[in-house]
Amino acid sequence: MYDTAIIGGGVCGAAIAMYLSKYEVRCALFEKENDIAMGTTKANSGIVHAGYDPEPGTLMSALNVRGCELTEELCTTFGVPYRKCGSMVVAFDQKDVEHISRLYERGIANGVRGMRLIDREELLAAEPNLNPEVRGALYAPSAGVVNPWRFCIAMSEAAAENGVEFYLNSEVTAIEKITGGFRITAGGKEYEAAYIINAAGIYADRIAAMVGENDFKITPSKGQYYLLDKNQAGLVNSVIFQCPTDRGKGVLVSPTADGNIIVGPNAEKDNLPDDTSTTREGLEFVAAEAAKTTSKINYRENIRSFSGLRANSDAKDFIIGESPVCRKFINVAGIKSPGLTSAAAIGEYIIDVLKDCGMFMTEKKGWRVPEPKIRFAELSPEEKADICKRNPKYGNVICRCNTITEGEIIDALNSRIPPRTLDGIKRRAGTGMGRCQGGFCGPKVHSIICEFYGVPAESVLLDREGSYIVCGKVGERE
Numbered sequence: 001m002y003d004t005a006i007i008g009g010g011v012c013g014a015a016i017a018m019y020l021s022k023y024e025v026r027c028a029l030f031e032k033e034n035d036i037a038m039g040t041t042k043a044n045s046g047i048v049h050a051g052y053d054p055e056p057g058t059l060m061s062a063l064n065v066r067g068c069e070l071t072e073e074l075c076t077t078f079g080v081p082y083r084k085c086g087s088m089v090v091a092f093d094q095k096d097v098e099h100i101s102r103l104y105e106r107g108i109a110n111g112v113r114g115m116r117l118i119d120r121e122e123l124l125a126a127e128p129n130l131n132p133e134v135r136g137a138l139y140a141p142s143a144g145v146v147n148p149w150r151f152c153i154a155m156s157e158a159a160a161e162n163g164v165e166f167y168l169n170s171e172v173t174a175i176e177k178i179t180g181g182f183r184i185t186a187g188g189k190e191y192e193a194a195y196i197i198n199a200a201g202i203y204a205d206r207i208a209a210m211v212g213e214n215d216f217k218i219t220p221s222k223g224q225y226y227l228l229d230k231n232q233a234g235l236v237n238s239v240i241f242q243c244p245t246d247r248g249k250g251v252l253v254s255p256t257a258d259g260n261i262i263v264g265p266n267a268e269k270d271n272l273p274d275d276t277s278t279t280r281e282g283l284e285f286v287a288a289e290a291a292k293t294t295s296k297i298n299y300r301e302n303i304r305s306f307s308g309l310r311a312n313s314d315a316k317d318f319i320i321g322e323s324p325v326c327r328k329f330i331n332v333a334g335i336k337s338p339g340l341t342s343a344a345a346i347g348e349y350i351i352d353v354l355k356d357c358g359m360f361m362t363e364k365k366g367w368r369v370p371e372p373k374i375r376f377a378e379l380s381p382e383e384k385a386d387i388c389k390r391n392p393k394y395g396n397v398i399c400r401c402n403t404i405t406e407g408e409i410i411d412a413l414n415s416r417i418p419p420r421t422l423d424g425i426k427r428r429a430g431t432g433m434g435r436c437q438g439g440f441c442g443p444k445v446h447s448i449i450c451e452f453y454g455v456p457a458e459s460v461l462l463d464r465e466g467s468y469i470v471c472g473k474v475g476e477r478e
């Protein structure tokens, strides 16, 4: 029997797994998809929020501010792309000026450090491409941007390195209460665990219902984005938020941790949980709203549009704690924004929740940080020459947009939670993330995966189950 079973391999499940791996605890993580970071964690704004938004006194406010600190620390430890670029909430009229003053007060109450209300001149000096009609902004230097899936993968690999067992393609379909814990059916097999942590994102209400809890409902809300090429870097230097209006919360324009520019999201209510399509209307709305921030967005440089689903619940705060109807079953639910920022703090907090629920935990000696991966493009010319001499696969550039080599793809395939799809390699090594979006490197990555696993071309997928790339040789089909 496992001591703990985590359901969901998003950023929250990953953080919980990583913190649990610091203790002498037998832990399993079940993920329904063929990889981790496949839910909301792979499609969001990637902002590490400073913490002036949540209502003071809520769990969300405490976890946001703590998470902001921890995310920076962990990204440094694991070598995850992260930039502490700060954020600006921009005011255009008197109503906005009052709004940013209220946010400032809220930030002070939440313990956000270093915030300042800045005037128009200072704002335009820092952000010369903004609409000149700006009146000022709330500046929060502790905010930043992170690559969300790399953050999730890094924490998952640290957890795996330190003993957590990951079960992919293992959808939890039933949970039964047994003496001393639970019997869990996942991917058609049965497992037992003393405690369950429900971190199933937009499906968390369905998992809770499996133990008879129907106290909350998750209603997915879609947000759509544009992602601009790296040649647009410098359009804005920090995360630029608008103040909310009656048309919505306002879209953001921001650098990403990988050097692109992101524009979005909108907010669409009552989405189907599997609908991550983008629409003309949604993207037109985003572009129209973003024009208020700056007229200089060049949509011809858009390299990808995508959408993500918020796990909105009927509760105002995050739903974190032991279920009111089932002992030893812990919900980590309704983790909407700032859930990415808060994830590490949620992981840390869950340790206390488990202790309060009666779990006995002793710290593990010799917890290890996984070996950092080689990022060829970031090496000096001398380091590049040296590594190519030692392993010529690092001299074979596969992704031309981002200079990613065969050696790095093989490293990704050899990682603790090995990917089997093109997008799994993309999330680890960064192939297919440049201007050509995999047009050039995709077939090469496909061949490398086939050769590495010794599998036929037809069996290698782009991403989710069913996303096949080739279905046979030309001329061989009737």
Ligand SMILES: Cc1cc2nc3c(=O)[nH]c(=O)nc-3n(C[C@H](O)[C@H](O)[C@H](O)COP(=O)(O)OP(=O)(O)OC[C@H]3O[C@@H](n4cnc5c(N)ncnc54)[C@H](O)[C@@H]3O)c2cc1C
Pocket: 007, 008, 009, 010, 011, 012, 013, 030, 031, 032, 033, 036, 037, 038, 039, 040, 041, 042, 043, 044, 045, 046, 047, 048, 049, 170, 171, 172, 173, 199, 200, 201, 202, 203, 204, 207, 221, 222, 223, 224, 265, 307, 308, 309, 310, 311, 335, 336, 337, 338, 339, 340, 341, 342
């Ligand atoms: C448009 C948008 C913008 C956002 N922007 C930001 C931002 O800038 N900053 C920020 O801090 N937060 C942001 N967020 C919020 C943040 O992305 C989420 O809070 C966070 O990713 C939630 O992580 P999670 O692990 O709870 O959920 P997920 O990442 O969805 O993970 C849940 C996992 O559970 C798995 N699962 C579900 N059911 C089962 C089952 N039955 N069995 C096994 N596995 C199962 C899923 O496949 C999934 O992988 C944004 C969200 C959206 C949608």
